[in-house]
Amino acid sequence: MINIAKPMIGEEEKQAVIAVLDSGIIAQGPRVKAFEEAFAQMCGVSYCIATTSGTTALHTAMLAHGIGPGDEVITSPFTFIASANSVLYTGARPVFVDIDPETFNMNPDLLEAAITPQTKAILPVHLFGLSCDMDSILAVAEKYGLVVIEDACQSHGALYKDRRVGSFGTGVFSFYPTKNMTSAEGGMISTNDASIDEECRVIRQHGMRRRYFHDELGFNFRMTDVHAAIGHEQLKKLERFNAARRQNTQFLNAQLRGVIPPCEPEGLQHVYHQYTVRVTDGRRDALRSHLQEHGIGSEVYYPVPVHQQKFYVEELGYHDSMPEAERASREVLSLPVHPAVSPADLEVIVSTVNGFMGVN
Numbered sequence: 001m002i003n004i005a006k007p008m009i010g011e012e013e014k015q016a017v018i019a020v021l022d023s024g025i026i027a028q029g030p031r032v033k034a035f036e037e038a039f040a041q042m043c044g045v046s047y048c049i050a051t052t053s054g055t056t057a058l059h060t061a062m063l064a065h066g067i068g069p070g071d072e073v074i075t076s077p078f079t080f081i082a083s084a085n086s087v088l089y090t091g092a093r094p095v096f097v098d099i100d101p102e103t104f105n106m107n108p109d110l111l112e113a114a115i116t117p118q119t120k121a122i123l124p125v126h127l128f129g130l131s132c133d134m135d136s137i138l139a140v141a142e143k144y145g146l147v148v149i150e151d152a153c154q155s156h157g158a159l160y161k162d163r164r165v166g167s168f169g170t171g172v173f174s175f176y177p178t179k180n181m182t183s184a185e186g187g188m189i190s191t192n193d194a195s196i197d198e199e200c201r202v203i204r205q206h207g208m209r210r211r212y213f214h215d216e217l218g219f220n221f222r223m224t225d226v227h228a229a230i231g232h233e234q235l236k237k238l239e240r241f242n243a244a245r246r247q248n249t250q251f252l253n254a255q256l257r258g259v260i261p262p263c264e265p266e267g268l269q270h271v272y273h274q275y276t277v278r279v280t281d282g283r284r285d286a287l288r289s290h291l292q293e294h295g296i297g298s299e300v301y302y303p304v305p306v307h308q309q310k311f312y313v314e315e316l317g318y319h320d321s322m323p324e325a326e327r328a329s330r331e332v333l334s335l336p337v338h339p340a341v342s343p344a345d346l347e348v349i350v351s352t353v354n355g356f357m358g359v360n
């Protein structure tokens with residue numbers, strides 16, 4: 001079976017975990033600090049704060065920016081549910097703007113129409129490994145005095161022009177095992193703002209500024225040194241992992257027929273967390289079954305856009321239509337592209353897709 005995802009855990013990660021276990025410091029300690037510093041360097045930011053997951057990192061970042069009841073946060077409807085749920089956790093309301101059909105990312109041309117006096121932040125999601133159009137998003141944010149929190153959970157190391165994602169506003173990353181790098185579970189916040197860094201650290205540790213003095217409500221969102229040790233070793237391999245994903249993409253782009261390959265706009269560097277094609281002839285699900293029968297894993301990210309999820313419709317009353325997000329949900333299919341996909345696997349994927357599409 002050629003799986004859709006595979007964590008690339010090597011001897012270095014195993015040895016690093018054993019070293020932590022032997023050290024006796026197994027909760028948040030020196031490995032977390034070292035991982036935070038190395039991740040900040042990769043992103044090109046001054047500070048990073050590690051948490052237990054991408055979801056808790058998003059939640060923490062929102063709270064650190066003071067987002068709460070009565071506020072609106074503009075985001076994409078075509079994303080993993082955590083992007084929007086983290087807005088709900090704060091008591092604020094997610095407001096969706098439709099996506100650009102080429103990039104699958106938030107369409108910045110629709111942003112201004114979604115702004116109200118309640119709008120506090122924009123939460124662009126760099127989906128599948130591709131940065132959003134940050135110049136346009138930052139211009140709108142500046143014009144209206146809005147906070148920008150980047151959901152970079154799928155885009156470790158991706159470049160917008162010469163800058164890493166996560167360095168434009170407050171950035172958020174996930175280290176779930178399917179991601180371009182993992183810590184088993186884990187998350188990271190990136191920022192250049194010393195006050196946001198401090199606030200995130202306080203929220204992560206039960207609102208504690210001085211030991212056992214709690215001035216505000218916080219949580220236990222601390223990463224352990226065991227997870228940080230894995231994450232730090234993975235970070236050292238991120239460039240290599242991303243290069244392998246890009247190389248696999250080049251082959252698939254050149255060989256696949258009958259499907260629309262992902263796009264990489266000029267000046268951006270995609271890190272292909274997912275290699276997502278469009279099947280526009282209505283046979284997306286049939287192609288998926290065919291691939292499954294031939295031992296090839298594939299996945300639909302995402303079959304239902306967030307604004308159409310049952311909870312959002314029935315409990316929260318969302319009813320606007322987002323035609324491009326809805327069309328993408330019907331047409332997208334992600335194919336294996338991770339570093340463990342071999343040249344022989346790529347040949348099998350290409351011949352199976354092309355054979356099904358009738359364009360061998």
Ligand SMILES: Cc1ncc(COP(=O)(O)O)c(C=O)c1O
Binds near residue numbers: 082083125154174
């Ligand atoms: C776009 C996006 N946002 C947020 C998350 C949440 O991350 P986690 O699963 O680590 O909580 C994920 C990943 O799962 C994601 O893909």
